[in-house]
Amino acid sequence: MSALADRPPYYLGIDLGGTNVKSGVVDDDGQPRSSIRIKTHADRGPEAGIATLAEAGRLAVEASGLSWEDIAAVGLGSPGTMDIPAGMLLDPPNLPGWQNLPIRDLLAARLEKPTVLQNDANAAAYGEYWTGAGKGVTSLVLFTLGTGVGGGIVEQGRIIEGSHSHGGECGHLVIQMENGRQCGCGGYGHLEAYASATALVKRALEALELSDEPTVLRKHLAEGKLSARSINEASLAGDSLAALLMRETAHYLAVGAVCMMHTINPDIILFAGGMSNAGPEFMELIREGVKRMAFPLPASRTKIDYATLGEEAGYIGAAGCARMTFGPSKPPSK
Structure with a gap:
């Protein structure tokens, strides 16, 4: 955006991932002035990791054209x-050796700036609420779809963290009580074990073992190209087994959405992450499932859609958390 159009004060947002660190400077309206990405190198340990986070922050400020x-x-x-x-x-789990790390205070000391820590999915949810697909709503639930399933809840401008910092763990809703699939966390029957990209591929492998049905997925498997994306592409191309797998995934996500609707009753439920590239047909399947299972009133009034900020949601939301903590005394006006 134009430097003449933005509005101070400015906040630095940093989104730490197991592979990459994304960082950017955001103005008081949630508009980014810069965006950079560098490798995390998580295996080098927490001391090197803090240095990487600080470097990502400095590079983002430099790219913004602002001073520190x-x-x-x-x-x-x-x-x-x-x-x-x-x-x-x-x-x-994706940051070996980073256990029991006072990461907020270590980074604050490096950057010499007041710093706030937030769960990455919570931050992404706040980014969508502040300036993304949820801008203008009162309450929002975000599901992040990737290797796992994360989540975040924003209500009246407040992130629902819970008493023990584990609020909004939407991917670990129990959707199967008996004989549930094992989740990456070790539990059973969690939404993540059914609807993540990883789970979709596992379910595809199981289906290929049990079925002799002709499907292009066998070719993808033989070529080492079986992935959530290839399953969705095969579904769109008319492959019946792939289409079944995608319908099942949409059903599981609809179950998760309905659980949140009957608990939080949000204005909007958003889906983000790699699997959000599945397209409008997949989203329509989720909406149809919600209409079948939810109470009629929230089913008719709750918007179900894809998030819009993409990979920028994390650092924008993190910057928004800094704004909430150290900036204006109330949430952004709607």
Whole structure:
């Protein structure tokens, strides 16, 4: 956006992932002035990791054309279990050796800026609420679809963190009580075990073992190209087994959405991440499932759609968390 159109103060958002760190400077209206990406190198350990986060922040400020003095505060979004009020990472599975790490205070000391820590999916949800597909709504639920299924809830401008920093874990809703599939967290019957990209591929492999039905998925498997994307593409091309797998995935996501509708009753439920590239047909399947299972009133009034900020949601939302904590005393006006 034009430097003449944005509005100070400015906030630095950092989105920590197991593979990449994304960072950007965001103005007081949630509009980004810069966006950069560098490798995390998580295997080098937490000390090197903090240095990488600080470097990502400095590169983003440099790319924004602003000075370091223009940055009011920093927001960090991170995966893994955490104690948000204490600023501690507890046991992040994709960050080996980063256990019980006071990441917020270590980064604040490096950057010499007030810093806030937030769960990465919560941050993405807040980004969509602040300036994305949820702009203008009162309440929002976000499902992030990828290797796993994450989630975030925003209600009246407030992120629902819960008493133990585990609020909004929508991917771990139990959708199968008996003989459930095992989730990556070790539990059974969780939504993530059915509807993540990883789960979709596992279900496809199981279906190929049990069925002699002609399908292009066998060719994809033989070529090492079987993935959530290839399954969706085969479905769109008319492959019957792939279409069945996608319908089942949409059903599972609709179950998750209905659980949240009957708990939170949000204005909007959004789906983000790699599987959100499945297209309008897939989204329509989710909506149809919601209409079948939800109470009639929320089924007719709750908007179900894809998120719009893509990979920018994390750092924009993290910057918004910094704004909430260190900037204006109330949530952004709607």
